[in-house]
Amino acid sequence: MVSQIVPGGSRENESGSLPAQATVGDVAERILVERIMAVCTSAGPAHAPAVIIGPGDDAALVRADDGRTVVTTDIAIEGRHFRRDWSEAVDIGHRVAAANCADIAAMGAVPTSLVVALGLPESTEVAWVEQLMTGLVAEAAVAGASVVGGDVSAADCVIVSVSALGTLEGRDPVLRAGAAPGDVIAVAGRLGWAAAGLAVLSRGFRSPRALVDAHRRPQPPYAAGVEAARTGAHALMDVSDGLLIDAGRMARSSGVDIEIDSAALIVDEPIASAAAAYNLDPLQWILGGGDDHALLAAFAPDTLLPEPFVPIGHVVPAGDSEHPGEVRVDGGLPEVAGGFEHFRR
């Protein structure tokens, strides 16, 4: 009675094979969920040290050995965060998992597990969903985590909503609010690469490949978060909306201002080339571009910075103590179209 029938009349194929072009509207929801779960569990239980109960029940159960769990959530919506003609499904999976795991790393924690809620148009191919999940599972594995559960729903566009859990392994969390005057501001990971890649794609190009790939599949420096925590970083966060906006958030939370030295911002060769080709200042991408998920930290001035952090500036007392949070570059207020606003019209 409750065994499910494929709309169109053919009973679900017990062998698990589907036509190559089968869409989520062609198959019973249970079949889609089984396909997704097969991807989640393909790496095997040995891959998931934190997982006690994985996908398939009402909820999952994950180890939290030090008696605390770090939790964050990040949603990606087709047409707003990604385009299916600009990114492969596997890349979109990598990207959304990376955004979540970077938030865990930005607390000084290690990701343990992800849950994934998908909204899918009925016309989405099941194989596309499997590739999306493959990317999510693979990026989670890079960060040390597993996909332990999820939800699926029909939708008018693809929605990938992920929540990630992590463990501090007994350490204190590193918040945004601890930056103090005199601290060194340092960055681990790329700045501006994803924004440059998006600019390339927006102009109809597919190269330089390194930049396009950086947009499609960011490479957050997950381990640097733990290293920053071990080194006693005063403040830590990930750069998701652009260096200027995110440094401003750290400064405001900490009640300070931040001075950035533009000479310390490395203009990598692909960014320099693309900026020259488009007659742009590469600092527009480096200061204003998000989505690389670099880690931004404030360290005490005498700290030997852990790899791969590089110093880019320092913390100063707030010029206006009523309104801290100013970020100055080379002493001035940069005129960049800095950072991503979701609702700007």
Place this chain on the structure above:
Amino acid sequence: MVSQIVPGGSRENESGSLPAQATVGDVAERILVERIMAVCTSAGPAHAPAVIIGPGDDAALVRADDGRTVVTTDIAIEGRHFRRDWSEAVDIGHRVAAANCADIAAMGAVPTSLVVALGLPESTEVAWVEQLMTGLVAEAAVAGASVVGGDVSAADCVIVSVSALGTLEGRDPVLRAGAAPGDVIAVAGRLGWAAAGLAVLSRGFRSPRALVDAHRRPQPPYAAGVEAARTGAHALMDVSDGLLIDAGRMARSSGVDIEIDSAALIVDEPIASAAAAYNLDPLQWILGGGDDHALLAAFAPDTLLPEPFVPIGHVVPAGDSEHPGEVRVDGGLPEVAGGFEHFRR
């Protein structure tokens, strides 16, 4: 530099007052997030015993005293799970929080915290979002949990994606897979009320109010999950897609069949009246309707059922051991349009 400007030219109002009709497209993202966070923290820290670090940083930090965390996710999409003309924002918030907290209860656990990812059209009024969050926070509080973080994005329709964490307080989780022949099948909470309410709304009516309210704001029996676990329930899950489908899932997971006695299914007065008015069999709603988030459990036959569980059937060996999971009502296979399929076309 990084202080944000309201599109349209007026600087954000530091006093926090906004025009009554202000939309999320009218205000800086930071203002929207501050408004949402104000709702999340309005209940105060005393309200949130599990919360170590709440909203505002890259991630939240939540207690997991027994060294484990239960985690689940559930997404609701406008036009698929709710309509803004059929439900108030506060009700939608209650409903999505309830769906998540019921999944935690269905493991025998107690909800501790929720993270909330929102997709919002630019035209959504900020006040509507505040009401949505008010409902989420209030329902989480009913279940014992707090909203500890979130994400916002622009979208073409309202998307509410929630993940919930919970604690087993040292108990074993109660899975779907433990039902054994001879067990009593029991239900705590309502069956069919939300489906009847949806049928009322679909016909253009707003009453009986009790049914409409049941659709808008389900009342899962959260505490019954813990009681079932303490009483040694063999299997436990929540009824989210309809009794027949969900009992089938429990039976299939457990390798058994389930017999339901329709005489044990209480036809509450509002359902009886509405069914009579529409010339329908009320069992269609009771067997096939989801969204009430009742809890379905299998108990050993000699168990004194904890309140408010009532027996509705029993577990039998699978008639076809290759394909367990059949659910029979009064010995037969009921002809109901049972359960919700997300992708059925």
